[in-house]
Amino acid sequence: MPALATPPHSTRLVVVQPLRRRHCAGCRRGPVSMVVLEDGAPRCLDCADLGHLVFLPRGDTALTRRSREESTLSVVVVRFNRRKGRYERQGVLVEEAGLVRAEARCLADAEARRRRRARDARRRAAQDARFTEAFATEILRLFPGCPVDRARTIAAHASVRGSGRVGRSAAGRALSEGAVVSAVVASVRHLDTSYDRLLMSGVPRREARLRIAAGVETVLREWGWGAGIGSGGT
DSSP: OOTTOOOSOTTSOEEEOOSSOBOOTTTOOOOBSOBEEETTEEEOTTTTTOTTEEEEETTOHHHHHHHHHHOSSOEEEEEEETTTTEEEEEEEEEEHHHHHHHHHHHHHHHHHHHHHHHHHHHHHHHHHHHHHHHHHHHHHHHOTTSOHHHHHHHHHHHTOTTSOOGGGSHHHHTTOHHHHHHHHHHHHHHHHSSHHHHHHTTOOHHHHHHHHHHHHHHHHHHTTOOSSOTTOOO
């Protein structure tokens, strides 16, 4: 297909980015990067009375839409894709003042979104802090001998948002006894026994848990919990 074949939607004002730079058929200037086809002949933007417009590349949908809303005159810019055999949109020509107003609107929206994200982050942080405190309180209720700082550390670790840990499960959010105990057992297993070293030395997980089960139960008893749960948790 010729580089300056008539683009689609020819009843609308369309500007073409030719594959090869062309000279204007009116003023003979060139080469020019954008042309308007009039009776098949390329004319530069100045000769087509579009020289006062500025080019806005595609990519920012909101800015493009608002620039066209703010401009009395706007023009689609296309370029022929030889591989696909069709014209593809490259952007728009809009009035500079319209683009400035559109950018201001987008910046205002961006600032509003930033403030909303900040508010949401503060709200989530407050929610997380309350939940972590409640989780720590439940740990201390079930394990009254657990050091307070340790209970808070366990609660903070188990309840990290998006972590997939037991504190973020449905049972954890409901502060079920099973979830709380599981979080405590996991902490004891990793921090108070040789479990991690056993795993690093190649001992299978199930066997490693069996080896350290008595040590886990000992710590839990010291913290005021009954025996028999050393191999549970995550």
